[in-house]
Amino acid sequence: xxxxxxxxxxxxxxxxxxxxxxxxxxxxxxxxxxxxxxxxxxxxxxxxxxxxxxxxxxxxxxxxxxxxxxxxxxxxxxxxxxxxxxxxxxxxxxxxxxxxxxxxxxxxxxxxxxxxxxxxxxxxxxxxxxxxxxxxxxxxxxxxxxxxxxxxxxxxxxxxxxxxxxxxxxxxxxxxxxxxxxxxxxxxxxxxxxxxxxxxxxxxxxxxxxxxxxxxxxxxxxxxxxxxxxxxxxxxxxxxxxxxxxxxxxxxxxxxxxxxxxxxxxxxxxxxxxxxxxxxxxxxxxxxxxxxxxxxxxxxxxxxxxxxxxxxxxxxxxxxxxxxxxxxxxxxxxxxxxxxxxxxxxxxxxxxxxxxxxxxxxxxxxxxxxxxxxxxxxxxxxxxxxxxxxxxxxxxxxxxxxxxxxxxxxxxxxxxxxxxxxxxxxxxxxxxxxxxxxxxxxxxxxxxxxxxxxxxxxxxxxxxxxxxxxxxxxxxxxxxxxxxxxxxxxxxxxxxxxxxxxxxxxxxxxxxxxxxxxxxxxxxxxxxxxxxxxxxxxxxxxxxxxxxxxxxxxxxxxxxxxxxxxxxxxxxxxxxxxxxxxxxxxxxxxxxxxxxxxxxxxxxxxxxxxxxxxxxxxxxxxxxxxxxxxxxxxxxxxxxxxxxxxxxxxxxxxxxxxxxxxxxxxxxxxxxxxxxxxxxxxxxxxxxxxxxxxxxxxxxxxxxxxxxxxxxxxxxxxxxxxxxxxxxxxxxxxxxxxxxxxxxxxxxxxxxxxxxxxxxxxxxxxxxxxxxxxxxxxxxxxxxxxxxxxxxxxxxxxxxxxxxxxxxxxxxxxxxxxxxxxxxxxxxxxxxxxxxxxxxxxxxxxxxxxxxxxxxxxxxxxxxx
Ligand code: ARG
Ligand code: ZN
Numbered sequence: 038x039x040x041x042x043x044x045x046x047x048x049x050x051x052x053x054x055x056x057x058x059x060x061x062x063x064x065x066x067x068x069x070x071x072x073x074x075x076x077x078x079x080x081x082x083x084x085x086x087x088x089x090x091x092x093x094x095x096x097x098x099x100x101x102x103x104x105x106x107x108x109x110x111x112x113x114x115x116x117x118x119x120x121x122x123x124x125x126x127x128x129x130x131x132x133x134x135x136x137x138x139x140x141x142x143x144x145x146x147x148x149x150x151x152x153x154x155x156x157x158x159x160x161x162x163x164x165x166x167x168x169x170x171x172x173x174x175x176x177x178x179x180x181x182x183x184x185x186x187x188x189x190x191x192x193x194x195x196x197x198x199x200x201x202x203x204x205x206x207x208x209x210x211x212x213x214x215x216x217x218x219x220x221x222x223x224x225x226x227x228x229x230x231x232x233x234x235x236x237x238x239x240x241x242x243x244x245x246x247x248x249x250x251x252x253x254x255x256x257x258x259x260x261x262x263x264x265x266x267x268x269x270x271x272x273x274x275x276x277x278x279x280x281x282x283x284x285x286x287x288x289x290x291x292x293x294x295x296x297x298x299x300x301x302x303x304x305x306x307x308x309x310x311x312x313x314x315x316x317x318x319x320x321x322x323x324x325x326x327x328x329x330x331x332x333x334x335x336x337x338x339x340x341x342x343x344x345x346x347x348x349x350x351x352x353x354x355x356x357x358x359x360x361x362x363x364x365x366x367x368x369x370x371x372x373x374x375x376x377x378x379x380x381x382x383x384x385x386x387x388x389x390x391x392x393x394x395x396x397x398x399x400x401x402x403x404x405x406x407x408x409x410x411x412x413x414x415x416x417x418x419x420x421x422x423x424x425x426x427x428x429x430x431x432x433x434x435x436x437x438x439x440x441x442x443x444x445x446x447x448x449x450x451x452x453x454x455x456x457x458x459x460x461x462x463x464x465x466x467x468x469x470x471x472x473x474x475x476x477x478x479x480x481x482x483x484x485x486x487x488x489x490x491x492x493x494x495x496x497x498x499x500x501x502x503x504x505x506x507x508x509x510x511x512x513x514x515x516x517x518x519x520x521x522x523x524x525x526x527x528x529x530x531x532x533x534x535x536x537x538x539x540x541x542x543x544x545x546x547x548x549x550x551x552x553x554x555x556x557x558x559x560x561x562x563x564x565x566x567x568x569x570x571x572x573x574x575x576x577x578x579x580x581x582x583x584x585x586x587x588x589x590x591x592x593x594x595x596x597x598x599x600x601x602x603x604x605x606x607x608x609x610x611x612x613x614x615x616x617x618x619x620x621x622x623x624x625x626x627x628x629x630x631x632x633x634x635x636x637x638x639x640x641x642x643x644x645x646x647x648x649x650x651x652x653x654x655x656x657x658x659x660x661x662x663x664x665x666x667x668x669x670x671x672x673x674x675x676x677x678x679x680x681x682x683x684x685x686x687x688x689x690x691x692x693x694x695x696x697x698x699x700x701x702x703x704x705x706x707x708x709x710x711x712x713x714x715x716x717x718x719x720x721x722x723x724x725x726x727x728x729x730x731x732x733x734x735x736x737x738x739x740x741x742x743x744x745x746x747x748x749x750x751x752x753x754x755x756x757x758x759x760x761x762x763x764x765x766x767x768x769x770x771x772x773x774x775x776x777x778x779x780x781x782x783x784x785x786x787x788x789x790x791x792x793x794x795x796x797x798x799x800x801x802x803x804x805x806x807x808x809x810x811x812x813x814x815x816x817x818x819x820x821x822x823x824x825x826x827x828x829x830x831x832x833x834x835x836x837x838x839x840x841x842x843x844x845x846x847x848x849x850x851x852x853x854x855x856x857x858x859x860x861x862x863x864x865x866x867x868x869x870x871x872x873x874x875x876x877x878x879x880x881x882x883x884x885x886x887x888x889x890x891x892x893x894x895x896x897x898x899x900x901x902x
Pocket of ligand 1: 158159296298299300333334356408409412
């Protein structure tokens with residue numbers, strides 16, 4: 038396969054601009070007609086042709102200034118249409134035909150589940166019409182949607198300006214969006230939906246109509262999303278002074294969607310999974326996700342739409358920033374602690390893994406084959422961590438001044454990450470030059486902590502703490518430089534007293550590590566000191582801090598920041614599991630269980646922290662502090678630790694469980710914390726057969742999906758007959774609702790059972806399963822590949838092969854989804870050689886496959902290079 042990578046360094050400004058776009062789209066399943074009228078103007082003096090992108094289009098006609106263009110004035114390439122005109126400004130009319138019904142890749146315009154829908158980011162607009170499909174070409178759009186009257190709702194960006202009948206059987210709606218935008222923000226939706234309406238008055242008194250479109254019969258499940266939208270609108274006014282800028286804001290929920298949601302101007306399109314929620318069918322996590330994704334897309338209206346990206350290498354400009362904004366919003370709406378823990382888990386489970394793989398890239402990538410492959414945890418979540426560090430360094434007020442300056446300078450423009458950094462620079466006396474390396478350097482820095490104790494001349498006891506940084510080479514970059522790292526730090530003794538350093542390097546609980554290493558000293562008589570380093574995960578880094586278990590328990594007891602206390606427990610658990618790995622069959626010593634018992638007693642009334650502290654690190658997180666992993670050995674060690682945990686702490690766990698009363702359901706933070714804690718504890722108890730009854734009882738009594746699913750998850754540890762019975766009951770109840778059934782699919786696919794492939798095959802033949810629906814594929818095949826570590830990594834190679842066989846079929850239908858699910862296979866670097874050989878064998882099969890998409894090709898070829 039010969040595919041050309043694009044490089045950030047090769048950016049050229051567009052040779053032409055397109056001031057207005059007038060689209061006339063007549064919908065038809067197999068013959069949709071698109072007439073596009075463009076106002077073209079040459080940028081500067083040159084005589085290059087106008088090159089438009091196009092993909093899979095049937096070209097019907099081209100006219101320049103009202104005259105059909107004869108063939109010698111244009112060239113049709115594989116994926117381009119070049120117009121050779123000497124005119125500096127002209128009107129270009131292009132007519133093309135497309136077949137939305139045949140579009141299973143769900144990019145461009147597609148027809149699925151009875152609705153027409155578009156997805157243009159990153160480069161889908163070229164599948165609708167010929168255009169300069171790049172984010173730095175901004176145009177004002179007018180869109181007329183024509184369809185058969187059997188399709189009643191015809192939506193596009195902006196405000197509706199006209200509508201009417203065409204003959205007896207067709208009708209049209211015309212839309213105008215006054216804000217110039219890149220084509221990736223274009224959207225069209227047409228179908229028959231239920232509509233929820235509401236309104237919002239902005240802080241300056243403008244009334245905005247809010248409309249939420251959902252599948253027929255799902256109206257009551259849209260209420261929470263609409264309320265979330267209003268909270269997000271208010272929050273952005275309060276925190277950033279940003280108001281909405283059109284008269285109408287529409288959200289459509291669709292069942293077939295490649296990702297979470299899309300921020301098209303004034304017309305967001307959502308995966309229905311991130312809109313629909315009610316007590317019976319949605320878990321607390323689902324409610325949380327709905328609110329945060331609704332907010333994320335809304336916040337894009339300023340960070341993404343009003344100020345957009347110059348080129349796709351700058352994706353983190355809008356995504357890192359918008360994720361940071363939605364995280365801050367969620368923390369304000371729910372709880373700062375559980376949010377931070379949630380997001381740090383994502384970094385440690387997925388982003389660290391990406392950076393350790395052949396797909397490692399800086400948050401601003403240098404080289405891309407298929408842009409869809411770069412909507413990554415690095416660009417999004419590490420990108421958000423980098424924005425968080427700006428926020429930490431500048432403080433909330435400085436950060437706000439920087440944001441104000443960013444909008445003042447760049448509203449209406451397509452800009453770069455450097456433009457963002459420079460706006461932030463204007464708001465601080467700190468020199469951000471070195472800090473900017475976070476944009477160009479990939480990899481996870483490791484901060485090592487050294488603690489030396491000496492007596493000085495006066496016989497005082499001096500503790501010297503040295504922090505060093507080192508970023509291991511990554512597949513894309515062998516040389517690494519020192520980063521500018523804000524390291525949150527607390528020095529405490531074993532009675533909880535805190536200490537300051539002699540050199541005053543610690544300022545506001547923070548030291549700056551901007552060289553390979555730095556040291557500071559603390560005087561302390563008769564005290565043993567514990568350094569709590571990288572508190573609140575103040576930078577996206579790993580820490581090597583050789584603390585003994587007593588110190589970890591001291592941190593749990595006394596650290597000021599609850600996040601640090603949670604983190605100490607995670608490290609403690611990791612240590613214990615390591616101990617069992619090194620000496621299989623060994624028993625964790627009693628003082629550790631005693632320490633945890635004390636911790637439980639100490640936090641009995643703080644169910645939020647307690648619940649989080651009782652979660653043992655996931656297999657995926659454990660992988661990031663290990664190399665040369667033998668999956669079955671690590672899984673066995675993790676399981677042995679969890680079994681001992683349940684046995685040693687049974688009485689304490691039971692007490693916590695019984696003390697939480699099942700108040701009637703509400704989605705409030707207190708109630709969420711209670712359910713969370715109770716279900717975490719239940720999953721531990723599930724490892725003891727005598728508590729099976731509690732699981733079945735919870736399943737029977739549950740009046741909400743959180744507790745139902747909590748019971749089912751716990752049942753994964755029970756004997757298989759109990760699990761099977763509960764699963765069958767669940768299916769009987771929810772068979773009609775595929776979104777809920779996804780949870781059931783995922784539970785089946787993550788079972789560690791000998792008959793796992795028979796099970797998955799059975800799931801793929803389930804009447805509600807379809808390979809064309811990304812949610813279904815993710816919950817069955819994605820769950821297996823990402824989270825069924827023991828079966829996926831089985832040393833007979835069966836898991837790798839099974840996923841590869843599936844991907845070979847899926848790739849022909851939906852390359853974007855296939856390229857997502859191939860990820861675990863490409864992350865072979867951390868595993869023992871026996872695994873690596875088998876994983877690469879399957880990657881080789883993919884690479885050799887004729888007609889492989891460039892999405893999968895890019896990831897597979899990099900990982901075999
Ligand atoms: N901009 C969207 C969001 O994060 C996601 C678009 C993802 N596009 C893609 N091709 N994967 O809100
Ligand atoms: Zn986004």
